[in-house]
Amino acid sequence: MIKINNLDFAYKNTQVFKNISLEFQKGNIYGLLGENGVGKTTLLKLICGLQKPQHGSVTVDGLTPSMRQPEFLQNVYFLPEEVITEDTTPEKFIQKIGCFYPRYDFGLFNKLMGELEVDLSKKFNELSHGQKKKALLACAMSLQTDYLFLDEPTNGLDIPSKALFRKVISQYCSDETTVIISTHQVKDVENLIDPIVILDRDDVLMNANFAEITDKIYFEYGPERLQNAYYTEMLPGGYINVMPNDEHLESNVNIEALFNAVMKNKETIKNLMK
Amino acid sequence: MNNTFNINRFGKILKHDGLNFFPNIILALAILWAIPVVVYLFTSLMPSDGTKDILDAFGRISVIDTLAKIALIIAPVRLYKYCNDSRKGIVYAMLPASTLEKFLSMVIYCVIVTPIIYIAGALAIDSILALFNGPYDGFAVSVYFDRYAQINYAFDYQDAKMLLDDTWPIFVNSLSPSFLTILSILGTLTLSAIFMFGNMIFKKHKTGKMIGILILLAIIIMIIFVNYVANNEALTEYFKQIDEDNVTEFIERMIFIWMNVALYTEIIVSALMLFGVYRKIKTQKY
Numbered sequence: 061m062i063k064i065n066n067l068d069f070a071y072k073n074t075q076v077f078k079n080i081s082l083e084f085q086k087g088n089i090y091g092l093l094g095e096n097g098v099g100k101t102t103l104l105k106l107i108c109g110l111q112k113p114q115h116g117s118v119t120v121d122g123l124t125p126s127m128r129q130p131e132f133l134q135n136v137y138f139l140p141e142e143v144i145t146e147d148t149t150p151e152k153f154i155q156k157i158g159c160f161y162p163r164y165d166f167g168l169f170n171k172l173m174g175e176l177e178v179d180l181s182k183k184f185n186e187l188s189h190g191q192k193k194k195a196l197l198a199c200a201m202s203l204q205t206d207y208l209f210l211d212e213p214t215n216g217l218d219i220p221s222k223a224l225f226r227k228v229i230s231q232y233c234s235d236e237t238t239v240i241i242s243t244h245q246v247k248d249v250e251n252l253i254d255p256i257v258i259l260d261r262d263d264v265l266m267n268a269n270f271a272e273i274t275d276k277i278y279f280e281y282g283p284e285r286l287q288n289a290y291y292t293e294m295l296p297g298g299y300i301n302v303m304p305n306d307e308h309l310e311s312n313v314n315i316e317a318l319f320n321a322v323m324k325n326k327e328t329i330k331n332l333m334k
Numbered sequence: 335m336n337n338t339f340n341i342n343r344f345g346k347i348l349k350h351d352g353l354n355f356f357p358n359i360i361l362a363l364a365i366l367w368a369i370p371v372v373v374y375l376f377t378s379l380m381p382s383d384g385t386k387d388i389l390d391a392f393g394r395i396s397v398i399d400t401l402a403k404i405a406l407i408i409a410p411v412r413l414y415k416y417c418n419d420s421r422k423g424i425v426y427a428m429l430p431a432s433t434l435e436k437f438l439s440m441v442i443y444c445v446i447v448t449p450i451i452y453i454a455g456a457l458a459i460d461s462i463l464a465l466f467n468g469p470y471d472g473f474a475v476s477v478y479f480d481r482y483a484q485i486n487y488a489f490d491y492q493d494a495k496m497l498l499d500d501t502w503p504i505f506v507n508s509l510s511p512s513f514l515t516i517l518s519i520l521g522t523l524t525l526s527a528i529f530m531f532g533n534m535i536f537k538k539h540k541t542g543k544m545i546g547i548l549i550l551l552a553i554i555i556m557i558i559f560v561n562y563v564a565n566n567e568a569l570t571e572y573f574k575q576i577d578e579d580n581v582t583e584f585i586e587r588m589i590f591i592w593m594n595v596a597l598y599t600e601i602i603v604s605a606l607m608l609f610g611v612y613r614k615i616k617t618q619k620y
Contacts, residue, residue, distance in 0.1 A: 110427060110620040128616070129337040133430035144422045147357070156353050159346050160430040 061086055062107055062207070062238070066116035069099075069106060076102050078262040079116070086206075087235050088269075091253030092242040093319055098259045100242040101141065104209045107240070108138040120207065134161055137205045141212040143192040145184035150195040153184070154202060161203040169202035172232065176224050189216040197225065201232050208239045214248035226252045246315040256315065258322050265322050265330050270313050276332050277321070278305035279314050290329065291321035304332070339434050347431040347439045351413070355443055359412040363448075366401045367455050370394065370463075377469040391472040392487040398456045398474065402449045406526045409448040410533035411540050414440060418534055420620050433616040440611070445526040453478075517593075520600040527607035534614035 062084035069077045076099040084090055094100050105111040106118050109125030109132065118125055123132040146153060150173065158164035173180055176194040184192055193216055200208060214222050230252055233239055241249055255269035266273075277290075280301040285292045289301035300314055302321035322329045377389060416422035429436070457475040464470040477483055532544030563569050576584050 105620065108428065110424060112617075112619065128427070128433065130340070130343060130430045130432050130435075131335045131337055133428055136428070138424065138428055140421065140424055142421050146354075156350055157425070157429065159349070160343070
């Protein structure tokens, strides 16, 4: 489990987090959402130990990430947004780092490379941006770490690749694996993520699973714009209204509408979800 | 789990860094290996005055040693250039090995493996060239480990001999082969440690910036030293008393002081720089 307690973090004069507390339970695929610059990547880096909190604590299964102990590092993998790789093939790359990870499976790597349709013989710098991302995803998943952190993993992927990405993540992540996907392209990870964490500047606006969300928020698809809705958006054939679920009606979460509703009613929804 | 040092994990990081070693440094070493070959060809093809030029083994050793020092200077940047890069360094930082294991592996490749491979290659090339009837006189490898003979050779110039004629036996006798070996190893370690530290603290132009800092430091130390000597009455008085009768004693004393200063400076500088490298590996933010 990842526990973040009273975390303060700033880059020089820019405050990113102020006294935030958050928990990530094991075995879930979390969606870490937020506008550009709210600190999604920074939060992932703090959880990976690539940054150190100024105040408060971050622990992963009781270990402090910033100490970068092998016991911690062998159970986490961070795939950054920017794809920077060595002048080597994905196969050589994974063989070089795979031996450090106790559950690394080269067979799984080959299988994933096949499923993601990446050319095994090409070097990273001969692959397109999307192909590099898929190759690195195959590398990351073949390590079979307990925690997998993906920063904007669908950026640069074409539509079929996005579908492959969702398939691979849902198919090959074990029940013990915790995945945190940081993204602002919520549609790419729809039907994949649950729970959702929504970050704001200095704050966490929401950390809830779909059941908790639909228990308190109702997503109504209808012909008209409703007055008491937190957020309304016109869709082909009608409107989606995000509203308080006073009558405990069942509905399906529309992540994009939810995100916009939270952004427009920060304090109201934050208090509602407490 | 031992999070400080584990021999299996250390083997893995050594293997990981070893796989990066040749692709990253071989071109630089090849250029350094080529320099003595170019000198050989130049001397063979262009005799200065119609007679055959001779390049003796000791002279070639000093060239190989100088180039080995260049290899030491560039090794950290060639091998670990991106380990403090906020984007490219993430893979290295996230490798499941302890700071100590990563640090030791870095030291082994920068301080030991690089010079050994360079010198072994350079001596092998030298031996091949010495087989031909060219300007090479003798095999450098046959006298490479005889530091004592090399010092004798280095001072075997007329000016040095005149100055040190009386002192020379005292000087030579005061230097045991083991002391020379220690001094040589410490010199290698210090040079490498300085540039390893530079590699960790600078993001760009790492070697150039470190050389700049060293030149600046040398100038500052020289200014302080000259000022100190010039304003120290006791020293000025002492220098005035030096004449033909006691110059031997003076030189002997200066050499003794110099050797001790060199020894302790190298120990302190190496320790500080290596500690700095360790701390940077441990605390580098990305």
